[in-house]
Amino acid sequence: MNNNAHPTLPFITGRCTLVGAGPGDPELLTVKAVKAIQAATVLLVDDLVNDEILAYARPGARIVHVGKRGGCKSTPQAFIERLMITAVREGETVVRLKGGDPFIFGRGGEEVEHLREAGIECVVVNGITAGLAAVSGLGVPLTHRDHAQGVVFVTGHAKTGAGAAEEPTDWRALAAMAHDARLTLVIYMGVSGAAHIERELLHGLPADTPAAVVQHASLPHQRHVATTLGRLKSSIAEAGLASPAVIVVGDVLRGLAAAELPASTGRFGT
Template identity: 45%
Template structure:
């Protein structure tokens, strides 16, 4: 994140705008709408800008820019056609520790103007960090059509009742859950429909019936293999409601950032031979947090029920009567195969697929190797990076040809994805040379030969 989005209160604040052309006029319109005490410095200004200043009580200083014009200001905007003047304004403002925006020059900006969807007092700001204003405006137009104007009235309504609800429900979590019910229910619909008197009556009725304790709930969410776009709508929605998020190293940072900013985040491991929190403690933590009345998300890479130990976690929740939901995710086997251009099944190569764990225990992998010999079946090994030499050795030992195609996919579906392809007798040396990092996934079978022709994503 290159910029921190903030909402700046400019009511009666002394702001200076240098430049009075078409671009400067657009900036002045925004600043004046925000209530700024605006001074425009320019030898000439547009007729529209002159009218705006007269309407809102701004000042036109008919002169060239001087460094002393910045003294006593809170905010600086430069919109002159002269690059040298804009650079000087940036230097002067920076020396005075004043926030400065030089229009169309991101390198000279300590802040930038976002595209705004205005449903006052509700504001939605979209920014491309100065890279593509056209894209930001496109997204604004999309949101303009999807966010009704009445949302501003709903925000005003909530503001009027904020202290009343806080007094009635002093505890933070129950109060937030109450507001979520209001905003997603019939009270909000009454406000959006222009029936605020009825909405006030309904809200008071709900306050009178508020229970002192809210029962918490646990959501086991499959986060998929890494690409946040592969999250389901339900997973994204529930993640946004969580008070607490338990996550491990298989969950990518962009996915974690989809949670609420005020949600507590608890890292619970896990990497080989180093579990930050043992599984039994994770299970109990889910129970304890839910009993505190919190909405808890257990965020898992891939799918919770495919080598994710989700069954163990909900078993304890069920024993303690804690409500829970399980949200499936795209398992790493499917995601990695698709992004690597390796179909798990193909009429000419494989008519079935088998998923197995490649995790070492006491230096070996306890699998029935005789079941892995079919050349018309694709085999997917999870957690097999360290155990790869054992996997290859056992497969060859039990009869798989040494030239059987095999691929190791590193950090699948992310921008760091890499595919290392070889055969049972060459892949160990390839991995030793390339030194991939976990998480990785291994695919065995003739479908791997399709990778070169069907791969479409990442560095292969």
């Protein structure tokens, strides 16, 4: 008897690629992403992926929309992972098409883990994340030698329920670190919790710390407001902004005033 024997895994004939579709503007796709989309026989597409990107899909490719958006009915993550594994085992060339970058709040890490457990290796193609596109569309950086020595990407919508982290985000500690280390904070999925985030960050950052909120980054209907940390929640309400949006807090935004910017910056790069 072979004590080192392992359960036999199914013979894998297909393959899977996690592709970052970027923040929305199809022109921000990488060449590698376009090639992967064109080669796919099955595409599992997130809700925030621009429909224009699907024009790169080959004729006859099966496109399955597996929407996931905070506050809305979403396709269960476990179901998406089963679809990926089943399609690969059936010999399909699968692309999991995700908004932004697969490894920045895109659950790409979870999906790679489940694929590997099933004996499937996965290629990851990075995409431009919304936090970077948001500030670039405003003409400001995330880091600057005079204002910010680093950047922190953080979710404003932490996992809850079974398997969640023991403690929620410690915004007070994050504020103290951002103040002492001169960091830019980029907060994803934070609009619904803006009041709490504002209140907690004010324990470590001045009320006049510059802030900006960018909705639909890089798209023609992008909207934004430039404000301060002390007016974050009220500015979001006054501007009527909602998800999907990114909140940016830090001195890299100093000098950015709402009066200096048009109400809509249009498509990224214009």
